[in-house]
Amino acid sequence: MQARISIRRALLCFSLIAFLAPNLSRASATQNALQPSAAASHPETVEWVYRVRYGFHDEWFELFRKYQLAILERQKQLGYVLNYSVWAPGLHTSEDSRWDYRIIITRASHDAPPGQSESEVAKQLFPDQAAFRRDENRRWELTANHWDLPIHQVDLSKVE
Numbered sequence: 001m002q003a004r005i006s007i008r009r010a011l012l013c014f015s016l017i018a019f020l021a022p023n024l025s026r027a028s029a030t031q032n033a034l035q036p037s038a039a040a041s042h043p044e045t046v047e048w049v050y051r052v053r054y055g056f057h058d059e060w061f062e063l064f065r066k067y068q069l070a071i072l073e074r075q076k077q078l079g080y081v082l083n084y085s086v087w088a089p090g091l092h093t094s095e096d097s098r099w100d101y102r103i104i105i106t107r108a109s110h111d112a113p114p115g116q117s118e119s120e121v122a123k124q125l126f127p128d129q130a131a132f133r134r135d136e137n138r139r140w141e142l143t144a145n146h147w148d149l150p151i152h153q154v155d156l157s158k159v160e
């Protein structure tokens with residue numbers, strides 16, 4: 001009699017485990033997907049560098065301010081961007097190392113969507129997408145050179 005009860009208990013426990021295991025692993029996967037990973041939670045700093053064609057700095061910056069700075073400001077409000085700053089040189093350099101604007105952006109994390117959220121934000125901020133694309137194309141026509149560079153601050157206490 002006790003052997004039957006033990007077998008029933010074992011079968012019941014086995015059935016319960018078989019039923020719960022897939023649900024527990026799904027719940028765990030869902031929970032892990034919702035929690036940002038340790039790598040994703042670290043802010044990332046990116047530098048955008050622009051060299052503008054001579055004679056077009058005012059037009060270029062007007063377009064950049066109208067669109068890109070508005071998008072960055074909205075991304076900051078949404079939490080994708082923690083901070084940004086715009087830099088211009090104080091003196092001149094040689095042509096091969098010349099730059100006109102540096103925009104230093106600290107994103108909330110590497111996974112903070114730069115492209116997708118930028119286009120979504122642009123659609124919200126600028127409903128006239130034809131004008132937006134036309135003006136952005138003009139800004140790129142005025143850009144002589146451009147690069148994006150992920151940068152990081154060197155921890156001097158760890159440098160040998």
